[in-house]
Amino acid sequence: MKVLGQKSKEFKLQRAVVVSLAACLTVASYSANAGDVQTEGFTLAPSLGYLTHSESRQGAEDAADASIAAGYQFASPWALELAYTISEPGNPIASGDLDANQIRLDSLYHFGKSGKAQPYAVFGVGKNEISGGPNDVDETLLNAGVGLKYQLSKALSMRTDVRAIAGLDTDTMETAFNLGVHYVFGKKAAKSKPVSKPAAAAAPMPIKVTDTDGDGIADSADKCPNSDAGSKVDQNGCYRVLKEDVRVELNIQFANNSDAVVSDSFAQVEELATFMREFPLTNVEIKGHTDDRGAATYNKQLSQKRAQAVADILVDKYSIDASRITAKGYGEEQPVASNDTAAGRVANRRVEGVVSATVEKIIK
Structure with missing residues (x-):
């Protein structure tokens, strides 16, 4: 009976390992057809690991383990998981x-992203x-x-972490090492459809x-x-007017x-104000942007501060009416x-603005 019981336990652990590996392979194959990078949505994270015991708990020895965690990644640095x-x-x-x-209920806090790597605390x-x-x-237990x-x-x-797990009732401590995968199920950004250009109007036949x-x-x-002979005229025989943007x-x-506008950039702001x-x-829309390091919500707030900083200079320093400016x-x-290179991230940390007007010139 002991032999049968031991085989049953071994079978249970083997089955948990197989289920975790199968979940990893299923998630990996599904992600091959994934669209845009997901930053919010439901998550699934199967993993394999190893538990070490700094103090004896019922004579338990160090052992391998298998885990599965499901949760939700919010549109912020925070995520929540239920793990077994x-x-x-x-x-x-x-x-x-x-x-x-x-069985655990865990909170994850993600720090700034560096390239493809993102550290977190749990x-x-x-x-x-x-x-x-x-x-x-x-x-x-607490972990x-x-x-x-x-x-x-x-x-x-890919996902890996190391944890300290404290048993409150037995006053014991475990150390857990885990390695697995992490998948986010979310809505993909819709691809914009190309705008068709209107066909050019046929030139009038000369009479x-x-x-x-x-x-x-x-x-x-x-x-x-x-009008001068051979000049470019409209259908009324008058000189054509070129509308130039x-x-x-x-x-x-x-x-x-940072949202501070450096002094080297003031010449651009002055040129815009003069125009x-x-x-x-x-009117002008001042558009603020960031690179992809950090949480998306924080980056949206930082880009708004950058756009507003330039708008404030136009109003306060160059007396442009605030109603003409959108930040x-x-x-x-x-x-x-x-965003995978330092130069690319510098280019993405920017504020843009375009002001255009139409002037008329007579063409002879």
């Missing part, structure tokens, strides 16, 4: 292995059950640790009739009969995690370069 862990540590005191199970509370030894254990996620694809990351000034328009329809562009870079005074009917932060949503 199973292991069968050896027991030199009693014959056969022990049955050890943990802490939580749970329940620990050990049976099969001289005395069964049923206790409350805390640090970990790292490394992005493999749009929604899939071969009496044309005194030689501009190609018949005298009967020529409202400007004294003139514009001023603003592109200011910012230091990492807006020359064309008093123009809006876009966070990390509109990069102009890759």
Whole structure:
């Protein structure tokens, strides 16, 4: 009977390991067709690990374990997980292995992202059950640790962490090492459809009739009969007017995690202000941006502060009416370069603005 019981326990652990590995493979195969990078949504994180015991708990020895965690990643640095862990540590005191199970509710806090790597802290509370030894254990536990996620694809990351797990009732301590994958199920950004361009209007056919000034328009329809021969005129025989768009562009870079406008950028702001005074009917949208390091919510707030800082200079220093200025932060949503390089991140930490006006020039 002991042999059968031991085989049953071994089968249970093997089954947990197989389920965890199968979940890893399923998540990995699904992520191959994933779209945009997910920053919010439900999460699934199977893993394998190892538990070490700094103090004896029912004679339990160090052992491998298998875990599965499901939760939700919020649109902030925070995430919440419900995790279940199973292991069968050896027991030199009693014959056969022990049955050890943990269920935990954990909080994760993610720090700033560096390239594809993102560190995080984890802490939580749970329940620990050990049976099969001289005395069964049923206790409350606390755990805390640090970990790292490394992005493999749009929604899939490798994940590893180390934790200290304290048993409150038995006054014992465990150390847990885990390695697995982390998948985020979320909505993908809809792809914008290309806007079709209107077909160019066909040029009017010239009328071969009496044309005194030689501009190609018949005298009967020529409202400007004294135009120069061979000049470019409209259908009324008058000189054509070219409507030309003139514009001023603003592109200011910012230091990492800063919304301060450096003095080297003031010349661009002054040029924009001069243009807006020359064309008093123009308005401008000041657009703030960041790189992708840090949480998306924080980056949106930082980009708004950057845009507002430039808008305030236009109003306070150059007396541009605030009603003509809109400041809006876009966070990390509109990069102009890759965030995987330092130069690309510098280019993405920016404030943009474009002001345009139409002027008319006579073409002869």
